[in-house]
Amino acid sequence: MSLSLKKNAMPEQDPKVRARNFDEVALGYEAELAQAEASRCLNCKAAPCRKGCPVDVDIPAFIKHIKEGDMEAAIANIKEVNGLPAICGRVCPQEDQCEKFCVLTKRGEAVGIGRLERYAADYARQQGESAATAAAAAVGQKVAVIGSGPAGLSAAGELAKKGYAVTIFEALHLPGGVLMYGIPEFRLPKEIVQAEIDGLRQMGVTIEVNAVIGRTFTVDELIEEEGFDAVFIGTGAGLPHFMHIPGENFNGVYSANEFLTRCNLMKAYRFPDTGTPIHVGKKVAVVGGGNVAMDAARTALRLGAEEVHIVYRRSETELPARLEEIHHAKEEGIIFTLLTAPVEVQGNQEGWVTGLKCIRMELGEPDASGRRRPVEIPGSEFVLPTDTVIIAIGQGPNPLVQSTTKGLETNKKGNIVADPETGATSKPGVFAGGDIVTGAATVILAMGAGKKAAAAIDAYLSGKRAGQA
C-alpha cells in the first residue's frame, strides 16, 4: 500500500456552524478512515512514538489491532496503561508527545495516534462497554482521594481495582475537575467524563461532592478521625493568576477560570433557563496563548461575541496551546493579536471595561525556558477597544490543603513536594500528584501521576497489612 504523507483528516463540523454551537468540533473517524489511518503505521520495532507518551501506551500494538479490526484487543491494550483513552485521545498535546517521535514525521505527518486512540475508546463506549473493571477482594483499608480531576480519578480507579475502599472528596458539586469545569463541551463532551465517573462508582468508589478539604475536613482529620489509612492529594492548579496591572477589577474582566466555570459547570450558556449569568459582550480580548486561552476565546465566540482576540506577548511559534486548537480557533475566526502585551485595563464611570491598553513586543534573547524573551517596543502603545477581558495567563496551586495540613512540605511556588516516581510527600501516608505537584501541566501527566501514586499507596498499605499480621 502506498503511504499517504498526510494524516487522514477527521470529519469536523463546519467552522461557521460550530462557532455558534457547543457540540463537539471534531466528529471522530468512521471505521473506514480509522482503518486507513491505522494502515499508515509502520509498526516500528523500536516504536519511537512510545517514548513520547508519558504513560507508555503500546502504540504499534493497539494500532495493529485496529488495522486488523480487533477493536476489543485494541482497547484492552490501551487500557492496560491508560484508564482515560477517550479523554487523552482528544486532549493530549500529541504533537509534543507521542506523535512528535513518530518516524513518519521525517517525511510527512505523524500517524494520528491520538485520533486512533479516541476511535478505539469511542468504539468501546458505543458498544456499551462499562468502564468498570471487576475489583479485587476487599483488602479492608480505606484511602481518601482529594480532588476529582484526572489525577484523583485515575488514583481512585487503580486503588479500587486493588480492593481498597476509596472515597473521593470534591469541593465542587460535580466531580471531574478541569475536565468538567474547564475544558469545554465542544472539545470534550461531558458525557465522556461522566461515563468515566460512573464507571468508578460502579467499581465501588464513593464520591463525596461539596467536601472542601481544609474546611469540611482537614487531611489530619481524615487520617485520625475518619480512619483513612492513606490520602492522595490531587487538588490541581486552580488558583487563577491576574496580571497586576491597573483596572483589573473593572466589570467585564474575568479570569478564564471564572468565565469557563460559569459556562461549563454552571451552564450559563443556557441562561436564563439556568440561574448563573455570564457577561460576554461584543468585543472580547483573551490574554494568553495556551489551551485555557483558546478555550475561553472559542467559548466567548459561541456565547455570541462578534470579535474575539487572543492577545499574546510572544509569536505564533511560541503559542503553548495544542496545534489543533490553534488551527480550529483560526478557522472559527478568532483573531490572533500576537507580540502584544497588556499594560492597563481601561474602564468607564460605571466601572465597566472599555478597552485594553497594550504595547507591542519583539523577541529578544532566549530566556530560562529556552523561548525568546519578549521585549517591549518603546512608544508602541495602543488601545484595543473591548467590553470583555478574559485573563488566561496561568494558574497556581490553591493553598487550602497545604495551609491546613501539618508537616506537608511545599516549594517556593506553593506546590506540594512529592517524589516524582511515587507521589510520596513529606508526610507519611500522604501522597500527591497532578497539577498540585507539577504546576499546571496536562491531563495525561496528571493521570500518570495518579496511577504511580496508587501503586505506591498499594505498596505502602500492603506493608502496613504485613506489619499488622
Place this chain on the structure above:
Amino acid sequence: MYKILLKQELAPNVKLFKMQAPLIAKKAQPGQFVILRIDEDGERVPLTIADFDREEGSITLIFQEVGASTKLLGTLNEGDSLLDLVGPLGKPTHIENFGTVVCVGGGIGIAPVYPIARGMKAAGNEVISIIGARNKEILIYEEEMTAVSDTLHIATDDGSKGIKGFVTDPLKQMIAEGKKIDLVVAIGPVIMMRNVAEVTRPYQIPTVVSLNPIMVDGTGMCGGCRVSVGEENKFACVDGPEFDAHKVDFAGLVARQRMYIPKEKQYAEHCASTREGGCKCHSH
C-alpha cells in the same frame, strides 16, 4: 441530602432555615459561610452561617428574598431538601479577649453579627451591640442580640424602634463620650459598613467588615470575588470574608456587586413567567 429542619419567617421577605448539616455544624465558626444550590439548574448562593448546633448537627441560615434564587429558596418548606450545601467556607472571625468590642449589624447583616457577638462575649469581652433596620417590622434578632450583649442599641430609619437614625449615631456618641473601644465589627449593607469605617478611621479604632462580593465556587478557584484591600487584590471567599475596613475599596466592591443587575432581572422575569405556566425553569 440537606434537609430543612425548621423554617421561620423573621420579617417580611426575611426567612430562617435550620438545615440538617452535621459535617458543617461540626466545623462552623463565627464569620464563616456556606454555598447552596436549590436544584440542578440553580446558581450557587452564598449565605452566612448565622448559627450552628453541633449536638443537633444543624446550621441556621437567614436570608433576604432579593432576587430569583432567594425567592425560590423562600418557597421551600420544612422537610424539603437542597441539592447542594457546602461549607464551612471562608476564614473564621478572629475572636479573642480584646477588651471592649462594638458589634454593628444592619438589616440582614444582624444575622451574621450574632454568632460573632456571642463568640466575643464568651471570650470575655465587653460586647456593645448596635443593630439597625429601616423600621421595626424588619428588625431581626433583637432578642438573640440582647442575650449576648452587655449593652444593646437599636436604630431605625423611621424611629419605630430605638433611636431614629443610623447605627453610626450611637457609635459616634460612644466615641464622643470617650468610651474606650478596642474593636468594631460591622456587617450590613456596603454603605453602612463604609460609614462605620469612616467614623472609626480618624480614631484609628480597629474595624472589621464582612464583604459579600459576587461569588461562584467559594474555594479560591475563580477570582470573581476579588476585592481591593489596601492596594492588594484579595479573594473574599478564602482570604476573607472579613477584612480591615480602613483598607477596603468600598466603591469598587459596590460596582462589582452591580455587574449582573440586568441579567438578574431577566432571570427573575423568566422564572416568574415559566413558573406560572407549570414551572419549566426549575425541575422539582
